[in-house]
Amino acid sequence: MNEAESATSTENAEKALGAGFDPRILVFTCNWCSYAGADLAGTSRLQYPPNARIIRTMCSGRIEPTFVLEALRDGADGVIVTGCHPGDCHYVKGNFRAEKRFNFLKTALKQLGVEEDRVRLAWISAGEGEKFSLLIKDMIDKVRELGPNPFKST
Amino acid sequence: MSELAKYPRKLDAAVEAFKSERLRWIMGLSVMGAKASETERYNQIAQDILIDEMRREMLLFELRKRGPLTMKELSESTGLDRKQLLDHMLALRKRGAVTEVGEKENEYVYKAV
Numbered sequence: 001m002n003e004a005e006s007a008t009s010t011e012n013a014e015k016a017l018g019a020g021f022d023p024r025i026l027v028f029t030c031n032w033c034s035y036a037g038a039d040l041a042g043t044s045r046l047q048y049p050p051n052a053r054i055i056r057t058m059c060s061g062r063i064e065p066t067f068v069l070e071a072l073r074d075g076a077d078g079v080i081v082t083g084c085h086p087g088d089c090h091y092v093k094g095n096f097r098a099e100k101r102f103n104f105l106k107t108a109l110k111q112l113g114v115e116e117d118r119v120r121l122a123w124i125s126a127g128e129g130e131k132f133s134l135l136i137k138d139m140i141d142k143v144r145e146l147g148p149n150p151f152k153s154t
Numbered sequence: 155m156s157e158l159a160k161y162p163r164k165l166d167a168a169v170e171a172f173k174s175e176r177l178r179w180i181m182g183l184s185v186m187g188a189k190a191s192e193t194e195r196y197n198q199i200a201q202d203i204l205i206d207e208m209r210r211e212m213l214l215f216e217l218r219k220r221g222p223l224t225m226k227e228l229s230e231s232t233g234l235d236r237k238q239l240l241d242h243m244l245a246l247r248k249r250g251a252v253t254e255v256g257e258k259e260n261e262y263v264y265k266a267v
Contacts, residue, residue: 065172073165096186104181107201108168111208113159151165 023077023143025052030060032090033125034082040129048133049140061094065105068119075152078118078143085123117142157233161212171207210242214251217266224261
């Protein structure tokens with residue numbers, strides 16, 4: 001991170017502390033694994049902050065880089081893309097496609113000067129409710145450190 | 155910081171770039187089972203295409219926002235150097251996305267179609 005970016009990030013973090021910043025996180029989950037993992041977190045009564053909004057898709061392979069970019073443009077402070085573990089995809093190769101697209105997205109975000117920690121890819125199976133709740137908590141902490149999304153007003 | 159990072163509508167430019175046929179085509183290619191050297195070459199080409207497409211979308215946004223512009227004016231407003239700009243304008247012209255609409259100070263004036 002260069003000086004200008006780090007200065008913006010520090011300003012954002014300061015603003016966030018002053019205004020009681022409550023990050024808004026968008027989570028894309030696949031129907032077969034990670035949504036079931038999120039469901040398990042709920043049925044197991046594992047607590048995680050209510051800042052995450054979940055969008056269910058049939059497969060992580062359905063998630064295009066434009067979905068994440070549009071979410072950031074429209075005010076999400078962080079975005080998580082989740083799917084089945086590699087090799088476990090219900091549609092065989094969907095999560096490999098998701099990973100490939102995610103790498104393209106990372107390259108684009110680096111060029112655009114967006115902090116890399118604002119987007120994350122994670123594999124969560126239907127039995128990993130605890131991992132899901134820990135992921136949300138960790139993401140919220142990270143985004144809190146980064147501060148509000150600078151594209152919110154543009 | 156790259157010229158894209160300074161552009162105010164950078165996210166819009168990136169969204170449009172990801173919708174472009176060229177980028178969708180390269181993203182859709184399968185490299186599963188390919189040799190490591192081939193995968194590396196694919197990644198490099200794909201990354202170059204991604205950056206090119208984002209820059210081209212940035213140029214189109216600028217032409218739509220400010221109306222017809224010369225290469226010099228585009229270079230000043232986007233921060234791209236003349237060599238890069240020439241390559242991108244030729245590609246956009248070939249694609250039919252921009253057209254010349256006259257001359258100003260011995261330079262062509264380009265307009266987004």
